[in-house]
Amino acid sequence: MKVIVCVKQIPDPALPGELDSATNTLKRDGKLILDESDSYGVEMALQLVDAAGGGEVALVSMAPNGEVSGLRTALAMGAAQGVLVSDPGLAGSDALTTAKVLAAAVQRLGGADLVLAGTESSDGYTGTVPEQMAEVLGLPSVTFAKSVAVEGGSLKVNRQTEAGYDEVTCPLPAVVSVTAGVVEPRYPSFKGIMAAKSKPVDTVTAADLGVTATGWDAAGQQITSVTQAPTREAGEVIEDDGEAHVKIVEFLEGLKVI
Numbered sequence: 001m002k003v004i005v006c007v008k009q010i011p012d013p014a015l016p017g018e019l020d021s022a023t024n025t026l027k028r029d030g031k032l033i034l035d036e037s038d039s040y041g042v043e044m045a046l047q048l049v050d051a052a053g054g055g056e057v058a059l060v061s062m063a064p065n066g067e068v069s070g071l072r073t074a075l076a077m078g079a080a081q082g083v084l085v086s087d088p089g090l091a092g093s094d095a096l097t098t099a100k101v102l103a104a105a106v107q108r109l110g111g112a113d114l115v116l117a118g119t120e121s122s123d124g125y126t127g128t129v130p131e132q133m134a135e136v137l138g139l140p141s142v143t144f145a146k147s148v149a150v151e152g153g154s155l156k157v158n159r160q161t162e163a164g165y166d167e168v169t170c171p172l173p174a175v176v177s178v179t180a181g182v183v184e185p186r187y188p189s190f191k192g193i194m195a196a197k198s199k200p201v202d203t204v205t206a207a208d209l210g211v212t213a214t215g216w217d218a219a220g221q222q223i224t225s226v227t228q229a230p231t232r233e234a235g236e237v238i239e240d241d242g243e244a245h246v247k248i249v250e251f252l253e254g255l256k257v258i
Contacts, residue, residue, distance in 0.1 A: 009070030076188030089213025099132035
């Protein structure tokens with residue numbers, strides 16, 4: 001069984017973020033780490049391959065400056081290889097262009113029985129890329145999977161909903177987005193970390209994939225300015241002098257809460 005996982009490499013959220021003064025977007029010119037939401041997809045893929053009795057987990061990613069630190073983390077978890085798309089012309093790409101690029105990277109790997117992704121990235125939150133990839137690839141799409149299994153050549157998914165979950169069955173190949181908590185991601189072992197250094201990562205450009213790198217020109221959006229959030233004002237303190245309840249009622253009436 002072959003499973004391809006879409007993984008995003010993001011600036012470390014534990015560090016203060018910096019904005020590029022020219023584009024007002026998050027700087028991505030330093031070391032990037034594996035997005036935590038995508039670690040669930042990597043772990044799910046590894047478990048599915050183990051359950052199938054063999055196969056391979058491969059990765060596709062899109063990042064600037066040839067950055068592979070986050071990819072190496074996923075390789076250390078157990079993935080076998082990866083394709084990194086790194087092209088200055090892709091800076092500012094919208095969700096659809098990103099989906100076209102990742103779909104082309106999937107095809108460069110020869111396709112797969114299953115393509116997995118997180119529901120949305122921690123630094124973008126569009127939540128649309130996996131579904132757009134499925135459309136580009138011409139595959140069924142199942143979203144918000146809280147459990148994934150392959151039985152008799154068919155995909156069995158419990159799809160999370162507000163009221164519980166839907167039981168979904170669809171043919172393979174397919175594209176599935178998984179929720180956080182679908183599995184517990186493993187920590188890379190020292191052996192895995194050392195092995196990851198020699199695992200192949202094919203670094204390509206948009207042109208190598210036959211995709212037009214339009215970047216900001218076709219994004220349909222522009223960030224004109226960024227301002228600091230207003231400082232939170234101090235709240236009103238009401239001391240109980242025997243009439244505190246009256247003051248609280250008056251305060252709530254002023255807010256039109258009651």
